[in-house]
Amino acid sequence: MSVHPTLSFEDEAQRTIYEYVECHGAVSPDELARSIRIDKGPAQSKPARSGTYSEAVPLSPDELRASVGELKDAGYLVETDGKLRIALSAAPAEHELADGTVTIRPAREEDREGLIEVMQSVGSEGTYVVAENVVEQLEREPALVRANDERSRVFFVAVFEPESDEEGEEESTAADEELVGWLHVDAPELPSLCHTAELTVGVATDHRREGIGSALLEYGLEWAGDGYRKVYQSVPATNEQAIEFLEANGWKREGEREEHYRIDEEFVDEVLFAIWP
Numbered sequence: 001m002s003v004h005p006t007l008s009f010e011d012e013a014q015r016t017i018y019e020y021v022e023c024h025g026a027v028s029p030d031e032l033a034r035s036i037r038i039d040k041g042p043a044q045s046k047p048a049r050s051g052t053y054s055e056a057v058p059l060s061p062d063e064l065r066a067s068v069g070e071l072k073d074a075g076y077l078v079e080t081d082g083k084l085r086i087a088l089s090a091a092p093a094e095h096e097l098a099d100g101t102v103t104i105r106p107a108r109e110e111d112r113e114g115l116i117e118v119m120q121s122v123g124s125e126g127t128y129v130v131a132e133n134v135v136e137q138l139e140r141e142p143a144l145v146r147a148n149d150e151r152s153r154v155f156f157v158a159v160f161e162p163e164s165d166e167e168g169e170e171e172s173t174a175a176d177e178e179l180v181g182w183l184h185v186d187a188p189e190l191p192s193l194c195h196t197a198e199l200t201v202g203v204a205t206d207h208r209r210e211g212i213g214s215a216l217l218e219y220g221l222e223w224a225g226d227g228y229r230k231v232y233q234s235v236p237a238t239n240e241q242a243i244e245f246l247e248a249n250g251w252k253r254e255g256e257r258e259e260h261y262r263i264d265e266e267f268v269d270e271v272l273f274a275i276w277p
Contacts, residue, residue, distance in 0.1 A: 102161075107182070134200055152189065185199050235271055
């Protein structure tokens, strides 16, 4: 899926399937078959009061299979690990460390627990207010990725896989992997603002100063540069590490808002940053 999806469906079946997957994040074909109902026009029987009503009926297996196939061919959906998901046009990238490899890739619904854990850990430091707000959103919504007529939201994650201790040792399994960082791009689809997006990025404390944050920024901005003219974020003035990091990566200060945050019962200025990818 591109930054700004051009949602154009051939029929109501395609629209209903896409909206269900987009809202729920990761859906098995069986769940989709049980859940999707399509308006087939006026019902043969009339309600007790005057008027008519439409009858919603399930798609036949052939109709469902055909509609899902068309959405895949159009680049709207992809099926991985037995579940349908919103398609994102972003290939994984690797970042080598002394003791292993970090893979940066689009987040999956299965990453939710690790993603929230890392974001909460970073947010608990009291210097990343926006990240705390994003976590609250995630805890209320069932889907990580949103791509509809009102908003676009994407998460990318950095997953660390340790190097094998001994030569010939079996390859690491998914249980050995650790989610150590994230990048989040969120934007409204309002015509006056759709060229801009808000970004958050963070790395777990134990994996800082390893280039992971810069690699996440490079990856996310390359993706965002396909459709956004300006990307912005803000941090408390007390977060000197984040300010140094952003300035070192080419972000420009746009200004400050005085006493915009209250952290540990003290009023703190907000520093506004932006970059044009």
